Amino acid sequence: MSSRVFTVNRNVHPGFWPIIIGHWETLKNLFRTLVLRQASTIQYPEQKRDVSRRYRGIHILAARADGTPKCVACFLCATVCPAECIHIEAGERPERTIEKYPVRFEIDLLRCVYCGFCVDACPEEAILMSRENDLVGTSREELIIDRDRLMRRAGLAEHGVGYRPTDHDLRRPVRIEAIEDMKNRYGLNGPRPRR
Amino acid sequence: MKCMIDGREIEVEPGTSIILAAQRLGIRIPHFCWHPDLSVDGNCRMCVVEIEGSSKPQTACSTMVTDGMVVHTDSPQVRKARRATLELLLVNHPIDCPVCDQAGECYLQDQYMEHGLHDARISLDEKVRKRKVVDLGPIVLDAERCVLCSRCIRFEREVTGTNQLGFVGRGDHTEIAAFDNRPISHNYAGNLADVCPVGALLSRDFRFRMRVWFLESTPSVCPGCSTGCNIFIDHRDGEIHRLRPRRNVSVNRSWMCDLGRALYKGAGAPSRLLGARLRSEDDRGMIPVGEALDLLSSRLRDAGEDVAFLASPQATNEDLFAFQSLCDAVSGMLDFRVDDPQDRMAVLEDGVLLRADRNPNTRGCLELGLGRTGVDAIMSACRAGRVKALLLQGPELLRTPAAGIFLEKVPFVAVMAENDEPALARAHLVLPAAAWTENEGTFVNFARRVQRIERAIEPPGESRPRWRLASDLLARLSRPLDATTAWDVFRLASRSTAAFSGLEHVSIGESGLDLDAIKES
């Protein structure tokens, strides 16, 4: 193993031979793509790429067993969001041990930078990110997603949960009730492989 | 008494506690139960410091400085003691931060980061459970969060004298309670939420409204009465979310009344006037303010000397001075004493802070000499048809029951107002004025203390401060005021008023200035 400063070799004796090599390399690539079918590209949208287990896609608001939001409108996600795209209004919940819930919880998906800080900041495992990255709408208003739409997303079986709260140390995995709940209810185990 | 705290020497009067002496040196000693405006209890043990010569740490709040005392507020022993105290205070504390409004101004949160940072040794199911969300009227009580500092009990005993809260139970089952859960029934309930260092006592009005770390605090003065309690206006993005007291030992200490707290609602109310309104035969039309001022100035010109001006003790000194200058420019009649607020100005209504005069600047009107012609004289002139134009700085006169009769024969009545109300129908022209939260300037309270207010939010729509309305009128009358800001107007006022003479607005500090004191010097 060396560790030195050295001058690069400029005496490369250029010639036309590398151009011939170039054609050969291109033919090899052609063979690889057409015959071996190992292209780097895929036919989107018929084929979709698998995204990782920690993918930061469109958000999900988790629900309790009775269908009400787990979110207690603590405002930490709205506070930490660098893009200031989360807007919340809090309301009173009758249960004395819960007290608060979001009357309004909106994320402007167009302003969002999908950094995942909201998931990091949530102290209630209420907000998660899914593996969905298809963000399509015909108007800006349509892409401001409200509380109920965010909660319904948990039932979207095809995408599964991506970025979720975790301890820094993987050896102590955090038991996220919400995710286990979703798995039980919707059979969510991650996206079905597509390729 | 000379003593050393953390290697720095300070001289204090006998009877000064260590915590106050340290405060003067800029050293903050953490505490829960101590409060500068309540009696000392010494129950929280958080303020303990090391005193040379004492074997055990002593509470800084209840130990008075002695001559030659040497105190260490940050030694390893002190840090260990603080950490232990915090840990014990947190033993039964519920994990309520997400739903607790105190987050952001919570002594436990702040002191944990500065003096705690320990790991927890208690699990959730070991914690003692107590009553939560107990409705005490304007206050919501959560007994689990209480750290038993007794500040609320001392407040009830010493400030309002109502004794509506006390401890019940023993040991770590002790709770704060109101007898029979009766709601807090005095005008100072909001202070209980202020005084509670944690989220045990919280304001019902402010509940869940806004997280405090989003709020910006602008110092100001409450306009609710002639006491002039110092306050903070807490706002975010042009919306005011609450008012809270600002400590001033000469005026209101750390308190303010609930009537004053409720005043934050006015500026954003739906009845807010956003433009000028002219009453015409067919309809009430909104017209641009510029046009309204043109109309008013032409009416003032045409009226010659048959004009009357009624100032409002709700206005700032700057508003008043500009109004007075306007009156002088057209040689009109001038007064402010509708309903004689000056008679009530010094009367303390509830024995604590609230005064019978619900105007913040009656004294200012007197200092500037706005009580000139006499309201009765103006009213007789009106009834006799000798007033061609009447300009009101506020709707006080319009609200009086006999207003209709007085104004029958006045061909043009204009009023500056902030919120719409039925009484405004009696005026021909309504000009939109900026509210007190949208204006900077000064008030003089009943005790001749001049205090500053600062602008927290921008005036909505076309509304603008009253002094600017007056100044715009003066410009149209070719008698412009040499002022572009409220503080310029103050400078003009201080040149022509005996009481303010020589005063620059910057000399009026955060706690105001006693006019009697400068007269002597």
Added chain:
Amino acid sequence: MPFPDSALSDSQRSDRPPSSIAGIMHANLPGGVVMIREFRGDLSITVKRETWAAAAVLLRDHLDCDFKLFLDLCAVDRQGRVDRSERFEIVLHLYSVSTKRHIRVTTPLPESDPRLDTLTKVFKGANWFEREAYDLFGIVFRGHPNLKRILTHESFVGHPMRKDYPTARRHAPGKCAERVLDVPQDSQGMVVNLGPSHPSMHGTFRVQLLLDGETIVDAAPDLGYMHRNFEKMAEARTYWQIIPYTDRLNYCSPFMNGHGWALAVEKLLGIKAPPRAEAVRVVLSELSRVMDHIVCIGANVVDLGAITPFFVTFRAREAIYDVLEACCGARLTVSYVRIGGLAQDVPEDFDALCRKAISAAREVIDQADRLLTRNVIFVRRMREVGVLSADDALSYGWTGPCLRGSGVAYDVRKNHPYSGYEQYDFDVPTGAVGDSFDRYLVRMEEMRQSLRIVEQALASLPGGPVIVDDKRVALPPKSAVFENIEALMNHFKLVFEGILPPAGEIYGYTEAANGELGYFVVSDGRKCPWRVKVRPPCFNLYQAYPRLIKGGMIADAIAIIGGLNVIAGELDR
């Protein structure tokens, strides 16, 4: 417990022997030195404004100082606070390759008269930096040859980085200035815009050329098309919230920007990330370096007409993106670092994914090498083109592969190792001539060395935590936040208040793909930084561009710009 405050080391204190630089300055500029302080290892000298140019010349030319590398010049609006009494302060950062030292020189300027002598005659690179200080702060540099706005639009009103300029103010740009170049009246040449919408102007920047046939007589660049004023945003965001913004600087190797930022803030705090976090950071940074060089070389040759290497090499980028996505859930906008370490530990298949990336990278680098290095067309286009001597490169403030291509062996990873780079064996390639071909060869070799580093780091990846064990900095583990009040309070305070560093200022620097990426951070002790100045390596590189292309042909200009690897996100911020 707050972090310990900046230690003021006053030059008058006798118990501390003055460093030799201070001694030299006192001797040669009598009365000119106002203050000397050292904080977190940074030496900072404040001089009177009258001695500004003389101080710069002294530091550059004195044999014991030899600060020939011009790094950065910026302004700070102190507003009479943050322990200075004058409103503005101009800050100059220099480096000495021979003595391996950084230095900061500052001078205060009053609000009523923010004028200062230009340093354009002392350091060639100072030109654009002074224009930027003029543009953003309103500092007037006496004697500057072309003091015009550089980042904001010509019709912009006001100086946006001043503290009294509200962040929310809107400004609609007026008509664009057509003429950027000073063209003499009697010129017969043709003026042509190269960019901003030109495939070779990667990102968006523009050069206006005065042509005589195909030969370039004169050139003037125009920047600011991607200026989003990251630095103003940073003043309103906590140290944690700034991390996603750093991804958008050099977006070809985004992890490295975050790495540099985290290291800068850690320097300010005086803490160190744990060894596992540092090793992972090294792995990901080196893979990002490979990614960035692939873009540079690939895009460069596309401009020359060779499309194949671009397609081929980008396959390796996909493999590296897979690594990043598995770690943090995003390919480009990674935001994976945290102050004090990483957001979370790497996944179980990290090693396998990295090996795949390494082999993919090796494969494509070899392919590209076979396609290009001995290719006569490529060599003829790149050799003896865009030559910059070592002295000029230092004066412009070139760093990274471009500086090494000109023969100066300055690599931050070797001279001032960070994140454990001292443990790894790797070579530093340099060039002999300083032309585009040298820069290409240096980058190719650097990629191979980066892969060596990655393999070593993976082989010796330590166990342990991935974030510092300091409750004032790191979020508590989520399981604790759900279970006890102490962790919950800690979590809350860190989210809504954030890290509270001591008051002071530091310059944190790393070897990013393009060169020395620096962050000059001024803290006033509160949760948002008072000032952040990004030292963008390609700002200095692009400044030399007119010099490199004058007298050459347009085709050469295209060949040169690709080799400089100017990334608009970093250039304009």
